[in-house]
Amino acid sequence: MKSFRRHTESHRTDSIGWLRAAVLGANDGIVSTASLLVGVAAAGASPGTLLVTGVAGLVAGAMSMAAGEYVSVYSQADTEAADLSRERSELEADPVAETRELTAIYVGRGLEPALAQQVATQLMAHDALGAHARDELGISEAFTAKPVQAALASAASFAVGAALPLGIAWLAPAASLMVWVGLTSLLFLALLGAVAARVGGASMAVGAWRVTFWGALAMVITAGVGRLFGAVV
Structure with missing residues (x-):
């Protein structure tokens, strides 16, 4: 008699929860910190002021990402819990109707009514x-909300991402700091986009271009604002 083993094949969607939070955090860390440094540098701030600003941005951004991700994902978890509670009550009240509902779902997906009834039962x-x-409900283990995991992944990845342009600002010559921070940050963003696309099974070139474009736009706009207010002050 043929034996059946538990399905253990891994899929990219198994890591979608932490991957989304990690990529979003790292991307925000690079873009926000690099833009902040470039904007403050364009306003004529001293190297010491730039470093203090960058460190403050790193800490504040990491905590903000963690808090925002936790609240957002926890809200999703609350919604899932409420839906599951209601579904549990409906199953207890009328299991026959729930079986018919499940059967209709499978028929809608292409199964013959008799087979759909058997599968549902x-x-x-x-x-x-x-x-x-x-x-x-569309709730599966791979997509189940995990607030703490998402918050920690967002905070850690933001800090790592923010540390990259901050480290460049610390090492780069003051006269060309804006150029160093801007170009290296775009390189970091391109690498991040390519890696994230690779892990997710998408086009690496498209992933790299997407994050690099928006990062460059953010830095250009922030630099313009910094120069404008620096000239005014």
Whole structure:
């Protein structure tokens, strides 16, 4: 008799939760810190002021990312919990109607009615709530909200991303600091976009271009604002 083993194949979507938070955090760390440094440098600030500004931006940004990601993902988790609670009540109140609902879902996906009925019945007997969570509500383990994981990933990746232009600002000559920070930050963004696209199975060139374009735009606008206010002051 043929034996069946538990499905253990890994997929890119298995890491989508932490990957999204990590890429977003690192991208924001590079863009916001580099833009901040370039803008303050364009206003004529001293190297010491630039470093203090950069460190403050790193700390504030990391905490802001962590808090924002935690609140956002926790709201998603609350919504999922509420939907699951309601579905659990419906299963207890009328399992027959819930079986029909699941059957209709499978028929809509292309199964013959008799087979859809059989599949729905067997899945209901095995794990009714899990079947409805996955096929009716669209909640799966890979996409389940994990607030703490997302918050820590965002804060850590933001700090790492922000440390890159900050380190360049510390090492670069004061006379050409804007150029060094701007160009190296665009390089960091291109690498980040390419790596994220590679991990996600998308085009590396498109991923690199996308984040580099928006990063360059942010730095140009911030530099213009810094120069304008520096001239006024």
